Amino acid sequence: MFETLPAPKLDAIIALMQAFAQDSRPDKVDLGVGVYRNAQGRTPVMRAVKAAEAQILESQDSKSYLALAGDAAFLEGMENLLLGGTVPGARVAAVGTPGGTAAVRQVCELIKLARPEAVIWVSAQTWPNHLPLIAATGLQARPYRYLDSSCGGLDRAGYFEDLAQVGAGDVVLLHGCCHNPTGVDLTLQDWAETAALLERRGAVPFVDMAYQGFGAGLDADAAGLRHLAAHLPEVLVAASCSKNFGLYRERVGVAMAIVPEGRRATLAAILAGLNRTSFAFPPDHGGRIVSTILANSALRQMWLSELEEMRARVTGNRRALADAIRAETGSDSFGFIAAQQGMFSLLPLDGAEVEHLRAAHGIYILGDGRANMAGLNDAGIAATARALGAVMRNR
Numbered sequence: 190m191f192e193t194l195p196a197p198k199l200d201a202i203i204a205l206m207q208a209f210a211q212d213s214r215p216d217k218v219d220l221g222v223g224v225y226r227n228a229q230g231r232t233p234v235m236r237a238v239k240a241a242e243a244q245i246l247e248s249q250d251s252k253s254y255l256a257l258a259g260d261a262a263f264l265e266g267m268e269n270l271l272l273g274g275t276v277p278g279a280r281v282a283a284v285g286t287p288g289g290t291a292a293v294r295q296v297c298e299l300i301k302l303a304r305p306e307a308v309i310w311v312s313a314q315t316w317p318n319h320l321p322l323i324a325a326t327g328l329q330a331r332p333y334r335y336l337d338s339s340c341g342g343l344d345r346a347g348y349f350e351d352l353a354q355v356g357a358g359d360v361v362l363l364h365g366c367c368h369n370p371t372g373v374d375l376t377l378q379d380w381a382e383t384a385a386l387l388e389r390r391g392a393v394p395f396v397d398m399a400y401q402g403f404g405a406g407l408d409a410d411a412a413g414l415r416h417l418a419a420h421l422p423e424v425l426v427a428a429s430c431s432k433n434f435g436l437y438r439e440r441v442g443v444a445m446a447i448v449p450e451g452r453r454a455t456l457a458a459i460l461a462g463l464n465r466t467s468f469a470f471p472p473d474h475g476g477r478i479v480s481t482i483l484a485n486s487a488l489r490q491m492w493l494s495e496l497e498e499m500r501a502r503v504t505g506n507r508r509a510l511a512d513a514i515r516a517e518t519g520s521d522s523f524g525f526i527a528a529q530q531g532m533f534s535l536l537p538l539d540g541a542e543v544e545h546l547r548a549a550h551g552i553y554i555l556g557d558g559r560a561n562m563a564g565l566n567d568a569g570i571a572a573t574a575r576a577l578g579a580v581m582r583n584r
């Protein structure tokens with residue numbers, strides 16, 4: 190049965206994780222997978238998470254099944270975090286999923302069910318797993334222009350020109366904040382124009398929110414999504430708690446359809462049915478940690494300050510790296526790093542230069558130049574600036 194199956198091409202992020210793990214150099218620098226690291230290079234369990242886990246351990250008296258949608262308190266907490274009360278709960282159908290990845294997949298399955306011929310418009314630079322997920326669902330994707338690499342900002346003209354081609358019933362996948370991999374986010378004005386354009390075209394936005402709290406702050410990062418939800422009849426959302434709660438391996442996510450009130454119950458039932466045929470019940474532990482933190486004011490405060498600490502550290506890393514490269518090269522051509530936000534920036538390097546960084550300097554970034562700013566510490570900043578200086582002098 191399996192004799193002719195070819196070995197699959199490994200996902201670029203996973204392949205880089207494996208290569209990094211096999212590298213024995215003690216001063217290697219991991220700027221690959223999107224994981225936050227502190228000054229010591231560790232990804233600690235957040236204090237609020239530890240405290241919530243202690244409470245759960247003490248009080249939980251059953252591990253029996255819950256609903257297919259997952260725990261209601263978790264879903265309500267996530268709805269508040271994402272939408273901040275901008276739309277009535279009677280418009281929101283949501284289910285828990287194993288991580289943000291499964292949330293993206295479940296939303297794609299929902300689109301496939303409703304409109305198998307829909308085109309999913311995806312920013313030309315995007316998370317390496319978006320296109321495979323869309324293809325695995327059997328949907329077709331088309332790119333829209335996004336990054337203006339000459340300035341490290343949004344290619345606003347290209348973006349709106351491409352989205353003006355979107356057809357009625359098509360879906361536009363947008364990064365809620367901290368665009369992965371470019372670090373370039375839409376302004377509130379861009380979001381408002383996007384909402385108006387999608388309304389005119391009869392298209393549906395699909396917001397992937399994986400980094401809420403890492404950009405401009407918890408509420409500011411959700412402002413675009415909230416604007417869409419308040420102004421459009423239908424909005425799809427996939428959200429992850431991997432980064433902002435540091436719950437990576439617990440797999441905590443939410444798939445959401447914001448719809449007119451009369452459709453909510455049906456959409457909730459469909460999403461629950463999609464869970465049933467994929468994994469049945471979503472994992473509970475991570476979601477329970479989130480709902481425990483959100484419902485307890487002391488834990489919530491602790492979590493907010495830890496999240497703010499992480500956000501400030503990533504912003505600081507960006508500034509420090511941009512300064513160090515400027516000092517090393519005498520040029521401001523990497524100054525965009527400090528202006529962008531979230532974990533990632535796309536460094537303007539070709540494949541051979543990326544490979545040289547890895548082979549000669551032990552610095553791991555993705556083949557397209559994506560570097561994780563949340564993976565840096567002082568030693569990593571100095572090493573990365575030195576290596577980039579050497580690359581630039583060799584051009």
Ligand code: LMR
Pocket residue numbers: 202221222223224290316318369399
């Ligand atoms: C990333 O982009 O590196 C993260 O979102 C981790 C992942 O699952 O790819």
